[in-house]
Amino acid sequence: MAKLLYYFPLDNLVNNEINNNYRSQVQLNIENNNLEVDFDEYKGSYLNFKDQSKLELTFKKMVSKGGNLINFFFNYDKHNNNASINLITIGEKILSVIKSNNKNAVSFENSTKENDVDFKIRQNHWFNASVYFDDADGLDLYLTDETFLLHRKAMISTHNSTEDQNIIIGGNKEGDQLRIADLSIYGDVARDDVENIINKSIEQHLTLLSKSTLTDTVTFKLTNSTGYDKLVVENEQQPLSFEFLYSDMTLEKYDSCVAKLKVKKGFFKYQLSGNDNTDQSAELYIPLDFKNVQVGTTGLTAVLEGVSIINQLEQERVLVQLEMYNLTLTKDDFSKSYTKSQPLIIDKVFEVVDLRGGNECPFDVFILGNDTLYNGTGNDAQTIQLLINNKTNEDLKLADASGFRTGGNFLMILENDVQQTANVKLKEFHSFQDIPSRPKSTDNDFLCFQKEYLLGKGASLIFEISGLKARQSGRENPSGVYPFYLEYKNIPGYRNGKVRFYIKTGKIFYSL
Numbered sequence: 001m002a003k004l005l006y007y008f009p010l011d012n013l014v015n016n017e018i019n020n021n022y023r024s025q026v027q028l029n030i031e032n033n034n035l036e037v038d039f040d041e042y043k044g045s046y047l048n049f050k051d052q053s054k055l056e057l058t059f060k061k062m063v064s065k066g067g068n069l070i071n072f073f074f075n076y077d078k079h080n081n082n083a084s085i086n087l088i089t090i091g092e093k094i095l096s097v098i099k100s101n102n103k104n105a106v107s108f109e110n111s112t113k114e115n116d117v118d119f120k121i122r123q124n125h126w127f128n129a130s131v132y133f134d135d136a137d138g139l140d141l142y143l144t145d146e147t148f149l150l151h152r153k154a155m156i157s158t159h160n161s162t163e164d165q166n167i168i169i170g171g172n173k174e175g176d177q178l179r180i181a182d183l184s185i186y187g188d189v190a191r192d193d194v195e196n197i198i199n200k201s202i203e204q205h206l207t208l209l210s211k212s213t214l215t216d217t218v219t220f221k222l223t224n225s226t227g228y229d230k231l232v233v234e235n236e237q238q239p240l241s242f243e244f245l246y247s248d249m250t251l252e253k254y255d256s257c258v259a260k261l262k263v264k265k266g267f268f269k270y271q272l273s274g275n276d277n278t279d280q281s282a283e284l285y286i287p288l289d290f291k292n293v294q295v296g297t298t299g300l301t302a303v304l305e306g307v308s309i310i311n312q313l314e315q316e317r318v319l320v321q322l323e324m325y326n327l328t329l330t331k332d333d334f335s336k337s338y339t340k341s342q343p344l345i346i347d348k349v350f351e352v353v354d355l356r357g358g359n360e361c362p363f364d365v366f367i368l369g370n371d372t373l374y375n376g377t378g379n380d381a382q383t384i385q386l387l388i389n390n391k392t393n394e395d396l397k398l399a400d401a402s403g404f405r406t407g408g409n410f411l412m413i414l415e416n417d418v419q420q421t422a423n424v425k426l427k428e429f430h431s432f433q434d435i436p437s438r439p440k441s442t443d444n445d446f447l448c449f450q451k452e453y454l455l456g457k458g459a460s461l462i463f464e465i466s467g468l469k470a471r472q473s474g475r476e477n478p479s480g481v482y483p484f485y486l487e488y489k490n491i492p493g494y495r496n497g498k499v500r501f502y503i504k505t506g507k508i509f510y511s512l
Contacts (some may be wrong), residue, residue: 091164
């Protein structure tokens with residue numbers, strides 16, 4: 001049965017880096033970082049690769065083996081219309097748009113498909129692409145047009161001669177723009193199930209689309225603060241108010257009139273009706289019963305109970321979609337009305353401000369003791385101890401949600417099997433006693449405290465990583481000093497962030 005192996009929304013940057021939820025399996029490397037997150041009325045949110053910016057994803061497992069399917073959305077703009085632009089590279093297999101016989105054409109693995117009456121590849125339009133690898137060393141490329149109706153026949157079919165572990169996006173000429181969103185990789189996909197998987201991916205990731213013809217007349221607002229015209233993230237969550245504004249139109253609503261708000265997973269958290277549990281969903285639905293809401297002359301207002309903003313991806317802007325059912329809007333006797341059987345759908349981008357705490361880092365971090373990994377012949381596994389010092393002028397009350405993890409762009413200096421070792425511990429400084437912590441999980445690779453822990457002013461604790469083993473020195477990873485990051489989250493009074501430290505490779509010496 002087909003299963004989703006990896007999913008990268010590619011619509012969010014945290015500290016100018018792409019969010020990676022697969023740190024133990026996928027290494028991300030950005031070159032010529034000129035990336036930006038943007039929105040449009042058709043696709044919603046996406047990552048814009050401007051000029052020569054490039055992203056490389058290196059996987060621990062092969063991504064081009066039989067039964068795998070790679071799916072993504074793209075939109076491009078060439079500075080020179082006669083030049084080519086690379087969309088995605090899998091190993092050495094380059095998918096690009098070129099000129100052939102003065103026509104736009106798709107090129108992949110030495111095969112070309114020119115524009116014809118059935119399909120036209122062109123600039124500034126959204127397309128969906130799928131690359132399917134079958135069990136007989138075959139490779140099929142499927143593309144859709146902007147209506148996202150699947151062409152049942154593969155556009156290009158060719159032979160797959162290699163299995164690959166990396167995917168490259170971007171790396172184009174100055175002035176080119178490549179817009180990418182929702183990169184998914186599926187495994188165990190049977191040929192008979194290819195069309196279903198593609199359609200499912202398109203349906204799932206095209207929920208945020210502007211379909212309304214009344215966007216110049218009607219709109220909606222979300223507010224949770226009287227002091228800001230933005231959505232505010234605070235330690236003490238404020239009620240979230242909703243307002244639907246229909247200007248000078250006439251509104252007739254029905255008993256079953258309902259509205260839904262949709263937003264990416266990780267922005268809202270809401271309490272399930274009838275119990276104390278909370279939930280998130282990839283597409284958040286918040287039903288609003290308008291029987292008892294306040295009705296004004298130009299709008300409807302309501303307070304969304306049990307909804308809080310968590311903004312886990314630390315977005316500065318968020319795209320929210322409103323769907324409304326079972327209502328009629330009429331401007332006059334001559335204009336088109338929305339009837340109760342036709343939903344009204346509007347997209348709107350909201351600015352977000354985070355007031356949860358200071359943006360400065362509350363910690364000093366450095367390696368305690370030996371800071372060098374031996375990369376010679378017969379090297380053994382080693383342990384690194386990071387000293388985390390509270391440099392603030394106050395005690396830090398670390399809750400059970402407070403946690404740490406390590407990351408960086410130079411994991412290639414480590415052996416593959418210990419790139420993200422599970423041998424991590426929190427320890428008391430001086431006594432080196434273990435501090436109770438919660439184990440990492442598939443949805444949380446931070447090491448978090450098991451219960452509240454007080455880190456006094458000027459006090460320290462140790463984040464210990466054992467089982468580290470350096471690769472032997474080579475051209476790709478010579479001996480030297482490499483930057484890494486200790487990331488922290490949910491430190492009361494402070495924004496989530498990271499602090500840099502350095503690991504050396506080469507001959508061992510001791511820094512104490």
